[in-house]
Amino acid sequence: MAEQLLNIHQLNKHFGGIVATDNVNLSVEQGLIHAIIGPNGAGKTTLIAQLSGQIKPDSGEIEFGGHSITGYNTARRAREGLARSFQITSVVMPMTLLQNVMLAVQGTSGHSFRFWSPVSEDREMATAALESLAAVGLDDRADRIAANLSHGEQRQLEVAMALAMKPRMLLLDEPMAGMGKEEGAMMVDILNSLKGDITILLVEHDMDAVFSLADRLSVLVNGHIIATDTVENIRNNHEVQKAYLGDGHA
Amino acid sequence: MGWFPQTISGRVYAVILLILAPAPFVFEWINQPFYLDLLSRALILAIAVVSLNLILGFGGMVSLGHAAYIGIGAYSVGIPSYYDFYNGWLHLGLALSVSAAFAFVTGAISLRTKGVYFIMITMAFSQMVYFTFLSLEEYGADDGLVIYSRSEFPEWLTMDGSTSLYYWIFGLLLLSLFFVRRLVHARFGRVIVGSKFNDQRMQALGFDTYRYRLVCYVISAMMCSLAGMLLGNFTGFISPDMIGWARSGELIFMVIIGGAGTFFGPLVGTIAFVLLEEFLSLITVYWHLIFGVMLVALVLFGKGGIDGWLSLMDRKRADNG
Incomplete structure (x- = not known):
């Protein structure tokens, strides 16, 4: 089995009564593009923000490159090699x-x-x-x-x-957000060219892009990861289709 | 003439510096010592304004408490002199170290806040300094403290005489201007400026922006204390009145008149402010009213201040070929 660059153990985050991250466990293999998909409000951006350190989790552990970075602030995580891009251009x-x-x-x-x-x-x-x-x-x-x-x-x-x-790992929060077809295709090319060199955790709405880029897919629904598998298996996963892809994508 | 700046703004600033350099001899020649006094006072304030511009203009930290550091600098001359300690290095060392310590502690707290809260908390800390000096009966409280003799330096650096003091002021002003320019263009400055526009991004890029902003705040405070140290020597009299929050507000106005976040803006802004204040008050007793209207108009319509207008002229000229 290949080396795990990022390991998330039982991560939880509540905002008042709202569960944004519900007991998330996730491992990202070195060198792969790992995409997280899920409906709006599933907690994708909140998860990215916890990984990059903008939001502190209520409980759980984040391991990066073999040691815990849960207590690190954003700047230190960035210097450790965990870089993020923003959903809203920043x-x-x-x-x-x-x-x-x-x-x-x-x-x-x-x-x-x-x-x-x-x-x-x-x-x-x-x-x-x-x-x-x-x-x-x-x-x-x-x-x-x-x-x-x-x-x-x-x-x-x-x-x-x-x-x-x-970076050793890129956290990309909807890099294609608001892009036209041509620009989107260019971004897919760019990300494809990085494949293998840099591990990427990708949150993206554009399913075509996700399917053409990702090596692994995790499906986030209501803050919980209901499945992690290869693209092919996720497409054929009945539970996933019901929860998410069922509405027009499958 | 290759050495002379090609832009309008550059030329204006070069001419101003060329006028300022021999000023004491010119005023002596035309027998107008009053103007040398006025100019000395303006340039002392300009050092404070340059220091404020570093955090306000380049760093986006709007401090309404910078006059406190003028106070710390001035009392660093006044209090030792009260005990007959006139050594200039002592005064200078006290001004720099006490202002750095005070800025480090209050900055560490203030920089946890942003926007209006930062303005209010810096003002609150500076009022603490104001009321502290106001309550020190030993050092004159609200009556102030007379300084009978200037800080003592070696012969070649003496502050005695208005011409020597003027060159102290002019020299420290040039150093401040030069230092800020180097600082802003260096790695440190890039972090400060980047953090002004997008702090979250800067953190995501690996910068602990809080630390950089704090160090910037401390540097600015130390520079400002130099203005206070000079002011104490210049007036020979210090009182808490010099450092109230209204004075801090004036410093902000001077930054804005000249052009926040520019290198020479603070200098021209301060000179314009002091000259306007002086001549308007000669014309009419209601000068505050005129002055106020002018300031409001400037804030509303004069985006970028004097430096902004000059740069605009440069751009227009460039567009016309």
Whole structure:
């Protein structure tokens, strides 16, 4: 059996009376694209937020790379190699693409209590950032201001930033959200090209994209994972069809 | 002339610095010592405003309590002098260390909050300083404290005489401007600016933004205490009146008039503020009213402050070829 990069043990999160995460157990194998699907309000984003540290779980344990990261804050998890992208585009709008991605390089390359040398003269960081921009096809627009990009381009920038952190694992929260067909197809290509190098946990609504990308699928319903299996088996899983795919997808 | 800036804003700032550099000799020559006083006061405030701009303009931390650090700097001169300790290094060391300690403790608490709460809590802490000095009977309480002699430095660094003091002020101002520029363009500054626009993102990128913001706050406070140390020496008299929350509010206005988050904006904003205040009050006793209207108009219509207008002119010129 391949190595497990991420292990989630009995994770629970309640918001008042609402159960957002219900006893979730999940293992993500090294090198795979593991997708989480589920109806709206199933708790997918809440789960991602607990993995990246924005929300603290009520109970349970998160193991990453062999040790517990449950007590780590967002920044420390990012430095450990667990990078996330956001469902709602979250970049530094007034900065250029290059500056945005250089921030991502900077965040995972030592501390930033450096007060004197200009970042703009740091060739090494710029080169690393341009590589990530090239990986998502944005390197020809490196000096544009992020706010002036199209929505699809901003989503690509979001992924470039996550890549620039040289993560061991990417948490992608609906990377295709709000994208047109063409842009969506481009994102699928980008993610496919990363396959094998980076472990990816993907939350996505676009079923075509999920089926073409994912090696493993987990189905989240009402905060609980009702099945984890290969794409083929999930498609044929009666319980899953009833709970989720039954309404038009299967 | 390759050394001279090509942009309008750059030229305006270069001219201002070229006017400021020989100011004491010019005013002596035309026999107007009053203007040197006015200018000295303006440039002292400018150091405080540059320091505030670092956290407010670049870091998005709107502190309504920065005058407290002017107070700490001024009393770092006043209290030792009261006991006949005039050593300038002592004054300087006290100002920097006490302001750093106070900023570290209050910043650690204040930076847990955001927006209006940050404004209110910084104001509350600065009022604590204000009322502390107000209650210290030994050091004059609300009557203030007279400083009989300036901080003592080696001969080549002396503060005695208005020209020497002016160059102390001008020198520290230039250092502050230069330091902020280096800081903002360095790794540290990128984190501070990024955190202003999208703190959540910066954390997801691996930055413990709270720590960086706290260090930035402490640096700003220490810079501001230098202004206080100079002010104590300049006026030869310090009182709690200098550091009330209204003064903190004025500092914010000066940042905004000049252009928040710009390098030279704080300097021109402060000079504009001090000159307007001075000349309006000569024209009419109702100058507060005119001044108030001008400030409101500036906040409403003058986005980007003076630096913003100058940059706009630069962009227009660039568009026209």
